[in-house]
Amino acid sequence: MRKEAGLTRIVAFKLLQAVPVILIISVLAFLLLSLLPGDPATIIAGEQASPAAIEQVRKQLGLDRSFIEQLTIWIFNLARGNFGSSLILNQTVLSAVGERLPVTLSLALLSISFTIPVGVFLGSLAAYFRRSWIDTVVMTVALLGVSLPAFWIAILGVILFSVQLGWVPSSGYAPLSQGFGPWFASIALPALILSLFQIGFLARMTRSAMLDVLGQDYIRTARAKGLGEWHTVGKHALRNALILIITATGILLSAAIGGSVIIEQVFALPGIGRMVVQAIMARDYPLVQGTMLILGFTFVMINLIVDILYTLADPRVRHD
Amino acid sequence: MNRSFARRSVTLALALVLSAPFIATNVQAQTPKKGGTLVYASVSGPGTLDPYLASSAVELEVINNLFEGLVTLDAHNATRTMLASKTTISPDFKTYSFELRKGVKFHNGQEMTSVDVKASFERYKRVSPNAKNLDAVDHFDAPDPYSFVIALKESNVVLLDIIKSPIYPLMILPASQKDKPARDIDVIGTGPYKLGEWVKDSHLVITRFDDYVADTSVAGRDGYGGRKTVYLDSVRYRFVPEATTRIAALQNGEAQLISSVPSELTAKITAQKDLAIREYFPQLGSYVIVNSQKGLTANVLIRQAIAAAINVDDIIEGAGGLNKRNPWMSFPDTPYYIGDTAPTPWYDVKDPAKAKELLRQAGYKNEKIVIETNSNYQWMRDTLLIVAEQLKAAGFNIDFKVTDWTTNAAHMQQGTGDWNLSTTAFGPDHVLGPQQWRPVLYTFPHIVGNDALDKAYAEFFAGATLEARRASWLAIQQQVLGNAYLIKIADTGRLSGYSQKLKGQNDYVGILQLWDLWLD
Numbered sequence: 001m002r003k004e005a006g007l008t009r010i011v012a013f014k015l016l017q018a019v020p021v022i023l024i025i026s027v028l029a030f031l032l033l034s035l036l037p038g039d040p041a042t043i044i045a046g047e048q049a050s051p052a053a054i055e056q057v058r059k060q061l062g063l064d065r066s067f068i069e070q071l072t073i074w075i076f077n078l079a080r081g082n083f084g085s086s087l088i089l090n091q092t093v094l095s096a097v098g099e100r101l102p103v104t105l106s107l108a109l110l111s112i113s114f115t116i117p118v119g120v121f122l123g124s125l126a127a128y129f130r131r132s133w134i135d136t137v138v139m140t141v142a143l144l145g146v147s148l149p150a151f152w153i154a155i156l157g158v159i160l161f162s163v164q165l166g167w168v169p170s171s172g173y174a175p176l177s178q179g180f181g182p183w184f185a186s187i188a189l190p191a192l193i194l195s196l197f198q199i200g201f202l203a204r205m206t207r208s209a210m211l212d213v214l215g216q217d218y219i220r221t222a223r224a225k226g227l228g229e230w231h232t233v234g235k236h237a238l239r240n241a242l243i244l245i246i247t248a249t250g251i252l253l254s255a256a257i258g259g260s261v262i263i264e265q266v267f268a269l270p271g272i273g274r275m276v277v278q279a280i281m282a283r284d285y286p287l288v289q290g291t292m293l294i295l296g297f298t299f300v301m302i303n304l305i306v307d308i309l310y311t312l313a314d315p316r317v318r319h320d
Numbered sequence: 321m322n323r324s325f326a327r328r329s330v331t332l333a334l335a336l337v338l339s340a341p342f343i344a345t346n347v348q349a350q351t352p353k354k355g356g357t358l359v360y361a362s363v364s365g366p367g368t369l370d371p372y373l374a375s376s377a378v379e380l381e382v383i384n385n386l387f388e389g390l391v392t393l394d395a396h397n398a399t400r401t402m403l404a405s406k407t408t409i410s411p412d413f414k415t416y417s418f419e420l421r422k423g424v425k426f427h428n429g430q431e432m433t434s435v436d437v438k439a440s441f442e443r444y445k446r447v448s449p450n451a452k453n454l455d456a457v458d459h460f461d462a463p464d465p466y467s468f469v470i471a472l473k474e475s476n477v478v479l480l481d482i483i484k485s486p487i488y489p490l491m492i493l494p495a496s497q498k499d500k501p502a503r504d505i506d507v508i509g510t511g512p513y514k515l516g517e518w519v520k521d522s523h524l525v526i527t528r529f530d531d532y533v534a535d536t537s538v539a540g541r542d543g544y545g546g547r548k549t550v551y552l553d554s555v556r557y558r559f560v561p562e563a564t565t566r567i568a569a570l571q572n573g574e575a576q577l578i579s580s581v582p583s584e585l586t587a588k589i590t591a592q593k594d595l596a597i598r599e600y601f602p603q604l605g606s607y608v609i610v611n612s613q614k615g616l617t618a619n620v621l622i623r624q625a626i627a628a629a630i631n632v633d634d635i636i637e638g639a640g641g642l643n644k645r646n647p648w649m650s651f652p653d654t655p656y657y658i659g660d661t662a663p664t665p666w667y668d669v670k671d672p673a674k675a676k677e678l679l680r681q682a683g684y685k686n687e688k689i690v691i692e693t694n695s696n697y698q699w700m701r702d703t704l705l706i707v708a709e710q711l712k713a714a715g716f717n718i719d720f721k722v723t724d725w726t727t728n729a730a731h732m733q734q735g736t737g738d739w740n741l742s743t744t745a746f747g748p749d750h751v752l753g754p755q756q757w758r759p760v761l762y763t764f765p766h767i768v769g770n771d772a773l774d775k776a777y778a779e780f781f782a783g784a785t786l787e788a789r790r791a792s793w794l795a796i797q798q799q800v801l802g803n804a805y806l807i808k809i810a811d812t813g814r815l816s817g818y819s820q821k822l823k824g825q826n827d828y829v830g831i832l833q834l835w836d837l838w839l840d
Contacts, residue, residue: 037723060501170568270522
């Protein structure tokens with residue numbers, strides 16, 4: 001009971017903390033966008049449009065109102081759960097994000113599901129065999145993973161796996177409603193490419209955490225009392241390194257959602273990242289602001305989950 | 321602008337139209353086969369399918385297959401009827417009468433009548449950014465179900481050219497759409513395809529409209545009009561922004577047609593026997609835009625000095641892509657092309673000494689000339705980098721600024737920002753002629769107070785014959801190019817890739833036409 005009450009308190013406290021954070025994010029997004037030069041009416045009206053035509057479009061979109069007026073209307077609507085409508089997509093922000101969120105989440109979660117086992121395994125391996133050739137190879141691969149540009153690797157991936165080997169389609173997204181096979185085929189390569197950076201990052205973090213733990217007295221004690229290496233490293237060392245690994249995983253998941261832009265672009269995935277880039281290019285203020293808000297909320301939720309996982313991985317957190 | 325920002329950005333480059341034949345004729349001798357789905361990988365998807373607001377290529381290449389207008393461009397870019405069967409113009413050019421084809425069906429099964437036409441024109445006047453071109457309209461009339469009349473307040477000799485414009489196309493919608501707000505119509509047209517599924521940013525499907533009533537006044541297709549036959553069951557547009565991925569889709573058979581192949585990547589396609597490249601040329605004309613209301617470039621001598629320093633061949637070679645020289649603002653083989661009948665002293669002058677002399681006459685004291693370009697379109701950046709070097713060699717002090725296309729485009733269109741020179745390309749104007757150019761000419765270089773230009777335009781709109789209008793068009797170009805408001809660089813095209821399985825492509829280079837195509 002005490003454990004559940006503690007968890008509830010943590011969740012409630014974190015959610016309350018999230019409210020001002022999300023509000024600040026949204027107002028900042030509004031302010032920053034308004035500082036950008038350029039004009040959505042110019043884009044929508046087209047190159048052939050006269051100044052009068054652009055003005056007509058601006059009026060249709062409500063962009064002729066003052067900045068304060070637009071901000072006030074937006075916050076007022078937000079309070080009523082109305083995120084506004086996109087200027088370029090001709091749909092509400094919520095439906096635009098709702099249509100694309102499954103794509104980005106699929107990409108992020110699948111890449112994380114590749115990343116965690118591989119990254120943790122490689123990092124642990126490098127730590128266990130520190131200063132050996134295995135350590136050198138793993139760390140070199142990890143360094144390559146974090147250094148190689150995702151754009152370049154993605155293009156190479158398309159040429160190799162799609163054109164040469166024909167294993168996966170070159171681009172496009174098949175929703176889960178079409179079946180697991182088509183969904184997995186459409187998302188596996190992008191997720192794998194996205195996970196390369198993450199694996200490199202997580203392997204380095206895991207190695208560092210494991211090196212700290214493997215040097216601790218209780219590991220020496222475990223070995224002295226005759227515990228097997230698998231048990232010592234797998235249970236005692238890895239569990240104690242988990243805090244750092246969970247933190248890194250939370251950061252990576254947030255980074256995967258935010259950093260999916262390039263992957264979505266190369267693989268033509270209709271996700272959030274691609275939409276936001278288009279929205280920024282077109283100065284689609286409501287869409288950028290709404291998406292920032294929803295993504296901000298998502299990141300807060302990820303942090304919340306990380307905090308909960310802390311309490312499960314480390315009883316000391318529960319007792320603090 | 322390539323929803324365009326791509327769209328457009330993409331792009332906002334307005335891919336359009338043309339008249340010149342491309343390298344190879346692809347009309348196939350084989351018997352057409354019915355059925356199948358063509359997959360077309362394009363750069364990005366449309367933002368709207370409301371034709372009255374559509375100006376980017378990605379929108380128009382869908383809209384063009386779903387909707388039809390009263391008149392359109394034929395294979396030689398002249399006017400031909402489409403939903404009208406006949407047009408009559410009064411001698412004073414103040415009344416335009418249209419007889420409508422009978423039995424034409426909308427995608428919802430309803431027959432198209434003059435009530436729909438009248439409602440469409442009225443909606444166009446209300447929502448289209450191009451509505452100003454219909455300012456001369458006094459009223460529309462639908463005297464019977466198959467007659468439609470436009471009555472003008474004043475003579476307009478080029479009204480049909482305005483109505484047939486493929487940009488912001490005046491397509492006919494059901495009357496039920498009359499009061500729909502901008503960008504919010506039900507996608508119902510009379511075209512050979514109807515809208516199927518549309519997943520924004522992912523794909524769009526159009527399917528054959530089996531009740532399509534073709535124009536049987538000619539034996540076959542004719543530009544955007546003529547007798548259209550649809551063999552394909554459907555066409556799936558896939559939005560693939562990355563060129564390498566589009567090419568990969570063509571290489572592994574996922575797509576049979578792809579747009580916008582960078583010239584440096586064509587070898588990837590031609591290396592495969594079952595694939596080929598098609599040139600769409602000319603599509604656009606590229607220009608250096610000179611801000612005639614900003615600082616030094618308000619001085620005509622400075623502007624002419626800039627033009628005198630330009631070496632077109634260096635730019636064509638350096639900027640890459642598909643470019644050919646043409647000093648005029650109309651494409652060859654279009655009605656308003658002047659050709660060799662008049663001199664073009666403003667074009668490709670490449671005379672730094674002359675530029676220096678003009679600068680001396682202008683009293684130039686090494687003040688900065690600001691060149692603004694963007695990071696989105698490489699050809700624009702490369703063009704202006706070369707221009708900057710040519711100007712430096714002629715003694716100009718250059719400040720080079722790079723921003724994003726949205727900002728760059730807004731600055732050019734609105735005259736805001738701190739810039740003297742920029743660049744962009746224009747499309748349909750080169751086919752449709754002076755009336756289409758007019759808003760562009762006054763907007764981009766921000767021409768104010770040029771009486772000779774105003775007079776030439778007034779004469780153009782009063783010119784009862786094509787010959788008279790051509791003479792006015794020459795005077796207009798002499799003003800615009802001679803005074804270096806715009807500096808013409810070249811006519812440009814683009815490349816597409818296709819599978820040899822795709823048959824029936826014809827010589828007319830315009831916005832994507834998906835009728836009369838089949839898969840072998």
